[in-house]
Amino acid sequence: MQRKQRLSRNTAYFVPYILWILLFVIAPVLLLIYQSFFNIDGQFTFDNYVTYFSSSTYLMMTVNSVWYAFLITLATLLISYPTAYLLNETKHPQLWLLLIIMPTWINLLLKAYAFIGIFSQAGIANQFLSFIGIGPKQLLFTNFSFVFVAAYIQIPFMVLPIYNSISELKPSYVNASRDLGATNWQTFSRVIFPLTMPGVKAGIQAVFIPSLSLFMLTRLIGGNKVITLGTAIEEHFLTTMNWGMGSTIGVVLIIAMVIIMWLTNGNKRRSGKGLTK
Amino acid sequence: MKKLISVLVALFAVCGLLAFGAHHLQASTGSTGKKVLNLYTWGDYIDPSLLTKFQKETGYHVNVETFDSNEAMFTKIKQGGTSYDLTVPSDYMIEKMKAAKLLLPLDKSKLTGMKNYDPRFLNLAFDKHNQYSVPYFWGTLGIIYNDKYVQPGSIQHWNDLWSKKYKNNIMLVDSARDIMGFSLASMGKSMNTTDPATLTVARNKLNRLSPNVKAVVADEIKMYMIQNEAAVAVDWSGEASEMLAGNSHLHYVVPSEGSNLWFDNLVIPKTAKHFKAIYAFLNFMSEPKNAAQNAEYIGYATPNKKAEALLPKAIRTDKQFYPDNKTLSHLQIYSNLSPENVGLYNDLYLEFKMHH
Numbered sequence: 270m271q272r273k274q275r276l277s278r279n280t281a282y283f284v285p286y287i288l289w290i291l292l293f294v295i296a297p298v299l300l301l302i303y304q305s306f307f308n309i310d311g312q313f314t315f316d317n318y319v320t321y322f323s324s325s326t327y328l329m330m331t332v333n334s335v336w337y338a339f340l341i342t343l344a345t346l347l348i349s350y351p352t353a354y355l356l357n358e359t360k361h362p363q364l365w366l367l368l369i370i371m372p373t374w375i376n377l378l379l380k381a382y383a384f385i386g387i388f389s390q391a392g393i394a395n396q397f398l399s400f401i402g403i404g405p406k407q408l409l410f411t412n413f414s415f416v417f418v419a420a421y422i423q424i425p426f427m428v429l430p431i432y433n434s435i436s437e438l439k440p441s442y443v444n445a446s447r448d449l450g451a452t453n454w455q456t457f458s459r460v461i462f463p464l465t466m467p468g469v470k471a472g473i474q475a476v477f478i479p480s481l482s483l484f485m486l487t488r489l490i491g492g493n494k495v496i497t498l499g500t501a502i503e504e505h506f507l508t509t510m511n512w513g514m515g516s517t518i519g520v521v522l523i524i525a526m527v528i529i530m531w532l533t534n535g536n537k538r539r540s541g542k543g544l545t546k
Numbered sequence: 547m548k549k550l551i552s553v554l555v556a557l558f559a560v561c562g563l564l565a566f567g568a569h570h571l572q573a574s575t576g577s578t579g580k581k582v583l584n585l586y587t588w589g590d591y592i593d594p595s596l597l598t599k600f601q602k603e604t605g606y607h608v609n610v611e612t613f614d615s616n617e618a619m620f621t622k623i624k625q626g627g628t629s630y631d632l633t634v635p636s637d638y639m640i641e642k643m644k645a646a647k648l649l650l651p652l653d654k655s656k657l658t659g660m661k662n663y664d665p666r667f668l669n670l671a672f673d674k675h676n677q678y679s680v681p682y683f684w685g686t687l688g689i690i691y692n693d694k695y696v697q698p699g700s701i702q703h704w705n706d707l708w709s710k711k712y713k714n715n716i717m718l719v720d721s722a723r724d725i726m727g728f729s730l731a732s733m734g735k736s737m738n739t740t741d742p743a744t745l746t747v748a749r750n751k752l753n754r755l756s757p758n759v760k761a762v763v764a765d766e767i768k769m770y771m772i773q774n775e776a777a778v779a780v781d782w783s784g785e786a787s788e789m790l791a792g793n794s795h796l797h798y799v800v801p802s803e804g805s806n807l808w809f810d811n812l813v814i815p816k817t818a819k820h821f822k823a824i825y826a827f828l829n830f831m832s833e834p835k836n837a838a839q840n841a842e843y844i845g846y847a848t849p850n851k852k853a854e855a856l857l858p859k860a861i862r863t864d865k866q867f868y869p870d871n872k873t874l875s876h877l878q879i880y881s882n883l884s885p886e887n888v889g890l891y892n893d894l895y896l897e898f899k900m901h902h
Contacts, residue, residue, distance in 0.1 A: 309886065
């Protein structure tokens with residue numbers, strides 16, 4: 270009897286969580302899917318999907334979004350992995366980790382505006398370039414600056430999971446590998462990297478998915494020279510009021526994200542689980 | 547049973563919270579007070595000292611809430627739950643709100659200041675006989691250039707933008723209607739055209755402009771132009787006047803072959819409640835002295851003829867913001883397009899933005 274009571278009390282604790290999920294996750298997604306089947310006159314139709322998959326503009330935009338999300342993820346990974354690795358070697362990793370996470374406390378918009386100041390014609394970056402004799406360059410509104418700023422914003426989300434999986438890695442594996450005659454490179458590529466793969470995958474999920482729908486940075490830093498699906502969604506909801514088409518793009522994005530999750534999770538099961546423990 | 551009760555309790559708690567939130571929101575939009583007026587307007591679009599003066603004269607406290615696009619304002623009023631007494635849509639949006647039955651007609655007998663307005667800005671196509679709206683400000687779409695990089699006088703027409711001289715040096719305001727519009731105007735076509743073939747030609751012409759386009763941005767354009775980031779920009783006159791105030795090298799040109807003429811008018815949305823305050827405010831704002839003070843503060847052109855006469859000569863005779871009748875006669879007011887055509891404009895514009 271007592272046990273049963275405790276059980277029902279435990280389920281009661283879940284109520285806020287379930288309500289939250291229902292109200293703010295499941296209901297909006299269902300509404301989005303529902304909306305995507307209506308055209309601008311409010312009639313039920315599949316036309317939005319037909320338009321999406323037959324329009325070179327939208328397909329081009331999808332390719333653009335995936336390509337830039339890939340570039341951002343790659344840049345973030347290339348910076349984050351060595352950072353996380355070195356972090357693990359330092360004396361006070363928690364302190365350094367705190368410093369890396371700190372920028373996430375600042376609003377995204379403020380960071381974007383700060384970069385406008387840094388990259389503008391009279392900004393610090395160009396002053397430095399002039400100082401070393403290269404002369405001012407156009408930095409804002411280039412693909413480089415867009416990927417740079419996006420990577421800067423995403424780095425903490427990549428460093429954290431990688432750091433966690435590196436710190437979980439038992440030093441005995443590395444020692445064993447060296448004792449058995451592996452070179453440094455072999456130790457890294459055959460032992461350390463495969464064993465920290467779950468952290469890398471979690472990092473890729475945390476970075477790639479939000480990068481797919483970045484839209485504020487495309488305008489502020491990219492000057493709308495980089496157009497992603499986020500831009501189209503904003504336009505359909507705010508300007509053309511074609512909520513059906515906007516929802517359709519949203520649904521396609523959700524499906525793309527599910528595929529990414531599935532790809533990165535699916536591999537985890539195959540490559541030796543439990544070795545990290 | 548216990549589980550059911552706890553679910554119910556949680557449900558009631560959520561409902562209670564939501565109700566409290568809704569009540570709180572309503573209170574913050576000012577529907578509760580008595581001597582109030584709820585004004586829903588563009589950001590920084592009224593001289594704050596006028597609001598104090600209005601309260602002193604009439605006793606009505608003005609709650610100001612702001613929006614940043616006509617479409618956002620339309621959606622918010624249409625969805626209800628607000629209690630705005632006055633709002634300031636642009637021309638085509640007045641037409642759209644009228645069609646959606648979101649506006650209340652004006653009671654002309656309570657308006658004392660209509661005679662102060664310039665007849666050129668009354669009785670326009672978007673609101674015949676001013677049944678629903680009182681002019682607030684008007685302006686144009688034009689070209690801003692920096693005389694450090696551009697020889698004064700060398701940009702007079704839209705077609706000058708396509709010159710190779712301005713490679714990667716032009717900033718455009720992120721607005722489908724305006725960018726497609728100036729491409730149409732440069733070819734002598736109507737800025738309200740709905741012919742797909744003509745619009746496609748306009749898009750193709752814009753694609754040829756893309757090597758010159760440095761960025762397509764919104765409000766930031768002001769900051770960039772003031773900081774000499776680009777030589778040329780396409781933006782609205784009101785934004786231009788702020789840029790000119792921040793950088794003396796900047797100039798504004800309204801191409802004489804035609805451009806957009808826009809109006810922001812005061813209207814009463816159907817959510818209005820405080821009618822005495824509304825008419826007191828409309829009459830207060832149409833007084834020449836107040837309208838002139840507002841125009842000097844905001845920097846847009848006033849449609850109030852008597853107020854215009856009160857403005858300093860330097861402002862009143864500035865051809866950049868009060869263009870002569872000849873230019874004015876070539877300007878076009880946007881008409882309200884059907885949703886399909888708005889979609890067409892935006893799709894073509896999106897294609898232009900994606901063109902490299």
